[in-house]
Amino acid sequence: MKKYTLYISLVLVSLSWGQQTPAAKQNQSILIIGGTAHIGNGTTQEHSMISIIDGKIQYVVDGRLAKPAKHDVVITVNENHHIYPGFIAPNSTLGLVEIDAVKASDDVREMGEMNPHIRSIIAYNAESLITETTRPNGVLLAQITPRGGRISGTSSVVQLDAWNWEDAVVKADEGIHLNWPRSYVRTGWWAEPGGIEANKEYENQIKAIQDFFSLSSNYLSGDRKNKDISLEAMNGLQAGTKKLYVHADGEKEIRDALLFKQKNKIAKMVIVGGYYAFKVADDLKQNQVSVLLKRVHDLPLLEDEDVNLPYKNAALLVKKGVLTALQNQGDMERMQTRNLPFYAGTCAAWGLTKEEALQLITSNAAEILGISENYGTLEHNKSATLFISEGDALDMKTNKVTHAFIDGRGISLDSRQDELYERYKGKFEQQKK
Template sequence: MKHKNIAIVLLVLLLSIATKAQQITAPKQSKSILIRNATAHLGNGKIIENSAIGFKDGKLILVADATTIRLASGAYDTTIDASGKHVYPGFIAPNSTLGLVEIDAVKSSDDEDEIGLFNPHVRSIIAYNSESKVIETVRPNGVLIAQITPRGGRISGTSSIVQLDAWSWKDALLKENDGIHLDFPSSFKRSGSWFEPGTKEPNKDYKTQIEEINSFLSNAKAYNLDTAKERNLILEATKGLFDGTQTLFIHADEEKQIRDGIQVALSNGISKIVIVGGYDAYKTTDILQKNNIGVLLRRVHDMPLSDDQDVDLPFKMAKLLTDKGILVGLENSGSHERMNTRNLPFLAGTCAAYGLDKEIALQLITYNTAKILGIDNLCGTLEIGKDATLFISEGDALDMRTNKLTQAFIQGRGISLETHQSQLNTKFKQKYNQK
């Protein structure tokens, strides 16, 4: 009863904050905008030192060097002089539970995990809360797009991709049901806890668990090939895996996990595969290259998993994979993952500090991730015809000291960068300044 009362108090407090600091979703772009004189980081490895970025009706219509073009007077309704500043495409957070959980301790606000082992029919998007107070805290660091992903079970469910300024999940959608997520079993079991790790022992059920996955996928494939059948919603939900319209995201870290997971997928006729986590992916570049499989690399701000590994190994993984020609993006799942989503650009910054070229590191959270998720036709780079989802920063957006956004746009809409945290900061600054 005591814990229940605490949970109720927390929920009431959250609702109180939400009432006082409710954000209003930005209206559709009605006036054309030109951003001039900024250093534009296009997200594809290229930089324009003195750029002209124009957009209208939510789409980019101009991406050019301002010194090589001449614009007619009044060509744009609004002109923003961004001299000395930087323009970036919006950052993308894959494998995220943003909007699925508000307060971990309040069960009624936690909707990331469904009962059952094989849940391909569970659609995370219908549980997505576009008005989550956590979402507004990630936008000020440039994170404007996310892949909303369920957790739990062997097959967790289906993810969808959203932009992070919307009234409802329907308004937020960029790509619905983009992929199905498979949490591949580990070949080892670790005892103990994070603060006092125990020994690692072989998973005696590993072979049986793989057989279960194989059996499910085999039945699903057979079901979707059969035209005269009794309807099965669970198996029907896997159709996209076999016709190539959906991606199978295999969550795996160990080398054996990764190799076995890919083999299981390929043997069942699944060709669009992405590895999520991929701690040992640098040991499997042969099979990744051969099958054109990308990797959404686990949070790099972490310690090595084994005592005999280089302490800097997590920071270097992106470069190890990139140097082998693997398409790499960064994801941020783990402890406090929703709150830590704001740190996504700094993960890329760490990869740059440990060997990657800065513009290639930027691609880890822009173009590469967009390509892996199949939304590179909409976003990920600053190119004519794509969504005007971008932001202006006072400095290097991959450096926590200089990532200071002045303006951000989602599909051309100028969005608010204010949060309930910044409002409270302003409120109490004013309070104590009055004394």
């Protein structure tokens, strides 16, 4: 009897810690009246009126000039509220690691060097407790990306309210991630750092990449009778059905990656990180290569650099016409995903307008990830993936999300943090008595 009782209690505890139940498909029409709609393409609509039917946006108009049609649900917000497209987190490991110290919950990397066939999407845990912490800040979509090796694998784009990875997927296997070698290496370690010296293996490492791409090209142009899954996964890079995401920060590395693109006839390339991409911005624009920029809230790479360079980087690229979005790779990257809108807010304080900064995590990100047909802006016939905030969503002091929708489904904004807040709030109230 005691064993039975204990079993039930453990089940109840585990259920109480589980992710919120995904919302059902939209079955009622929704009309949002009032507030300022931030379209996501650089424009706004004050006193907006937004119609959502069958998961799609029917229209976004000036509510003062249009008579509202009858809808099943009407949400009226005041003029100080703001409506935004769902924010997008590229190059994310959400759902691939739950607890860093528990190896069994870590699916972020695979053994080996050349792994284009590794599919991050099948390891994605849609019930991750970390995922639900992103939604209250408006982050509703993410690109799930593997790490490790020279070629890490393929990424996929998901929406962040689903039962499983099959339900979550928005665009599967949309790109291959290549970790470009560094032309320099640091000596020493963090407690006793040394200097910076040239990477003597740099050219050999690039040759190994080129050899693999040449091998895959020859294989794909042949009869392909003897199937090789790693080489099969490379299919689409030259046709443009897949993107090549090159993780590189240095100026030389980025220039070499552009030469690699031309030599191998890669149709679509994206630089991930791109800390010094502003130095080759003209070449990036000419080659139609976009940038998923290194984390904004970070220190400069070199000790003698402008301490504010990470904040200015986005403006330097945008002003040059390079398609740019923000990503969050780095220390505690999964937990920090919720801060993505505030990175954009920092960019707005260092050279961009608020609407330009907003594009870094909406329309620009959607275009880079190849989902702009349905996501990234508040426009007719696009997915009704959006949220309402009582304040400026790029400002951590005023952002307070009251409603959020993914494909027209009103999703939960509760999280484990809310439960803990209520729990310990009750504790202190008890102590006052």
